[in-house]
Structure formats: C-alpha cells, structure tokens
Amino acid sequence: METTLVDHDRLLSALRALLTAKGITTPAEIAERIRITDTATPARGAAMVAKAWIDPEFRTLMLTDGARAAESLGIPMRGMPPLGVLENTPKQHHLVVCTLCSCYPRAVLGYPPFWFKSNSYRSRAVRDPRGLLAEWGTVLGDDVSLRVVDSTADYRWMVLPMRPSGTRGWSESALAALVREGDMIGVTTPQIPSGTPARTE
Amino acid sequence: MMKAGQRVLVRNDWPETRGPCHIRTPHYLRGATGTVLRHLGDFPNPEDLAFGRHAKHLALYHVSFDASSLWGDRKPQAEILVELYESWLEPV
Numbered sequence: 001m002e003t004t005l006v007d008h009d010r011l012l013s014a015l016r017a018l019l020t021a022k023g024i025t026t027p028a029e030i031a032e033r034i035r036i037t038d039t040a041t042p043a044r045g046a047a048m049v050a051k052a053w054i055d056p057e058f059r060t061l062m063l064t065d066g067a068r069a070a071e072s073l074g075i076p077m078r079g080m081p082p083l084g085v086l087e088n089t090p091k092q093h094h095l096v097v098c099t100l101c102s103c104y105p106r107a108v109l110g111y112p113p114f115w116f117k118s119n120s121y122r123s124r125a126v127r128d129p130r131g132l133l134a135e136w137g138t139v140l141g142d143d144v145s146l147r148v149v150d151s152t153a154d155y156r157w158m159v160l161p162m163r164p165s166g167t168r169g170w171s172e173s174a175l176a177a178l179v180r181e182g183d184m185i186g187v188t189t190p191q192i193p194s195g196t197p198a199r200t201e
Numbered sequence: 202m203m204k205a206g207q208r209v210l211v212r213n214d215w216p217e218t219r220g221p222c223h224i225r226t227p228h229y230l231r232g233a234t235g236t237v238l239r240h241l242g243d244f245p246n247p248e249d250l251a252f253g254r255h256a257k258h259l260a261l262y263h264v265s266f267d268a269s270s271l272w273g274d275r276k277p278q279a280e281i282l283v284e285l286y287e288s289w290l291e292p293v
Contacts, residue, residue, distance in 0.1 A: 082242070099227050126229065127272065129279050146279040148268065151223045153261055153284035156242040 036076055037106060044075050045108040045158055050172045053163040062160065063087055070108055080107045084155045086147070088186070093144050094159045095133065095186035097125035098151040105156035109181055116185065123128035126150060136187045159186040166192055202260060204249045207237040209264060209290040216248075223251030234293060235266040241284060248288075261286040 019025045040068030050067060054061040062069035077083070083105055086094040098104065099122045104112040115121050124132045129148050133140060140146055149157050161183045167175060182188035203209070213232035216222045225247050241263055245256035261284055268279040 075247045077205060084241075099229070100225065126268065126281055128277055129268075129275055148279055148281045150227060150281060153247065153286070155241060155284055 008075065030191065033079075037111075040075075040106055042109040042179075042184065043176070044070070044073075044110075045105070045181070045184045046176040047073060047172075048075075048108065049160055049179045049184065050161055050176035052188065054172055055176055062065045066108075066158065075108060077107055078125035078136075081154055081156050086157055086186075087161050088158045088162050088189075090162070091144060091148050093133075093140055093186065094140075095125060095129055095146065095148045096151060096157045096159060097148060099123070099126055100152055103151040103156060105158045107156075108158060109184060113181060133187065138188055146198055158184045160184075161186075161190050163178060164190050164192050202240060203237050203262060203287070203290070203292065205237055205239050208234060208270070208293045209237055210234050210260075210293045211264075211285065212289050212291060214289075221252075223248055225282065226285055230266065230283060230285075233266055233271055234245060235264040235283075237290075238263040238265045238282065244286075246286065246288070262287065262290065264290070 016027070016030065020027060021031075037095055048062060048064050048066075051070075051073065052062050058069060058072070061072070062085050067077045067080065069085070070083060071077050086096070088094055088183040098116075102117040104116060106112070112174055121132070125148055130140060134144075161179065164178065165177070169179070178190045178192065180188060180190070183190045205293045211226065211230045211233050215231065216224060239262070241261045243258040244261050246259050247256070251255040264283055266281045266283065268277050268281045269275045271281070
C-alpha cells in the first residue's frame with residue numbers, strides 16, 4: 001500500500017500522544033532519547049578502538065563487557081542492549097550483519113549507513129561474504145578465517161580492528177582518526193592515508 | 202543450560218505459516234546443525250515481548266555454523282555466528 005510522508009507524520013503524532021496518554025513515557029523522555037541517538041557517531045566507537053590499541057587493561061574490559069568499556073569513556077549506555085566486541089586478529093576477521101532487520105550498535109556507531117539495511121548487503125554477507133569484502137577492497141588471505149556475526153537478538157556487535165602497522169608512537173587521537181565506521185562493521189580495515197610519511201619502527 | 206561445544210539442531214519450524222508472529226531465528230538456519238560457542242545471558246522471549254505478552258526469560262546462545270553447510274553448494278568458506286534462544290535449539 002502506498003503511504004506518504006503525511007501518513008507517517010500522522011501515525012507518529014498519534015503514537016506519541018498515546019504513549020503519553022497511557023503514561024508509558026513522556027515527551028521529555030522521548031526528546032532526551034532522540035538527543036542521545038542523534039549525538040552518537042562512529043567517533044565514539046573509534047575512540048574506544050584507539051584506547052584499546054594503547055591500553056591493554058581497557059582492551060580486556062572492552063572485549064569482556066563492551067557497554068562498561070563505553071561507559072568508562074562517558075558514552076551513555078543506559079537503556080541500550082549489551083555491547084559485544086569482536087576482536088580481529090591476523091588469523092580471524094569479523095564481519096557484522098543483521099540479516100533480519102537493521103540491529104546496529106547505535107550507542108557507539110550512531111545511525112547505520114544506508115547500505116547496512118539493504119537487502120543485498122544483508123543477504124550477501126551470509127551467502128558470499130568474501131566476494132562482498134573484495135568489493136570493499138578487503139581481500140582476506142586463505143589462511144584468515146572469516147566469521148560473519150549475524151546480529152539476531154539482544155546483543156549489538158562491533159569489531160575491534162587490528163592496529164595498522166606504521167603507527168608506532170601515534171597519539172590516541174591520531175589513531176582514533178584512522179578508524180572509520182566500516183572498520184568497526186568489518187567491511188574494511190583501518191588504513192594509513194596515502195601521503196603519510198613512512199616512519200621507521 | 203547447554204555447554205560450549207554442544208552440537209545443536211535449529212528446529213525446522215515455520216511459525217510464520219500459522220499466523221502473526223515475531224521471530225529472531227533467521228530462515229536460512231531452520232533445520233541447520235551448529236555448535237554452541239557460549240551462553241550470552243537470559244533475555245525475555247522476543248516472540249512474546251513483541252505482542253505485549255508476559256515474556257519468560259530464555260537462555261540466549263551464540264551458536265556457530267559452518268557456512269559451507271547451509272546453501273547446498275559447499276560455499277562460502279566462512280563461519281556464521283548467530284544469537285539463538287534455547288527454545289529453538291535441540292541437542293544432537
């Protein structure tokens with residue numbers, strides 16, 4: 001059935017009015033939740049990744065309890081699902097998908113990119129994940145096992161990518177600037193921008 | 202409670218053919234055999250929660266599948282790791 005923006009607006013207004021009338025929530029609570037959602041960006045996840053690269057204790061906490069690790073950096077996690085963190089290693093790469101809908105770790109990555117919700121991404125991530133990764137320029141060696149994590153229920157998942165070589169001595173903020181949302185979904189891996197002077201290690 | 206390493210069969214059940222429902226078990230895994238990796242915790246059954254019914258807490262497991270066993274053509278070369286509720290799993 002065709003629906004218009006006006007239909008959606010009317011439906012949303014009616015739903016909000018009902019939630020308030022029934023005492024389930026308040027307009028202030030809805031506004032606060034929208035504010036929290038709107039202020040979340042992939043920079044939050046990138047800050048966690050950079051800290052994990054330089055702080056072994058934080059890394060352990062992040063891999064054990066992602067939500068507590070996020071909270072320790074001041075990221076609001078109240079009312080959010082548990083956050084699981086998947087560690088990429090030289091032998092194992094992770095790719096996150098939600099084949100059922102669009103479950104996404106919004107608290108730490110913000111709104112999902114448009115393609116994350118597409119039918120083609122959701123089906124190919126489980127049917128042809130290596131082909132999908134190759135299209136993103138991520139070619140895994142035959143000795144690297146690929147684990148596709150289908151986010152189907154109560155957890156939300158983000159990837160802890162490997163720190164790129166050539167970044168020894170980099171500051172936490174410089175490292176965080178390397179980490180893109182795709183690196184934390186697993187379609188890409190962090191890259192040093194071309195033109196960065198090579199450093200001896 | 203199932204332990205890590207337990208082999209499990211995902212029930213080959215299709216409640217969506219019997220009426221309105223909300224299911225968090227993907228179609229492509231119904232009838233598949235996998236291995237429990239770990240218990241993730243207990244959560245209210247989303248199949249009831251979605252309809253505002255009393256939702257019993259169920260054990261949620263991370264279950265690993267060999268992707269090459271799912272589609273009938275021995276591809277792709279990957280592991281698929283999925284959150285599944287105990288109500289969908291039978292030990293084999």
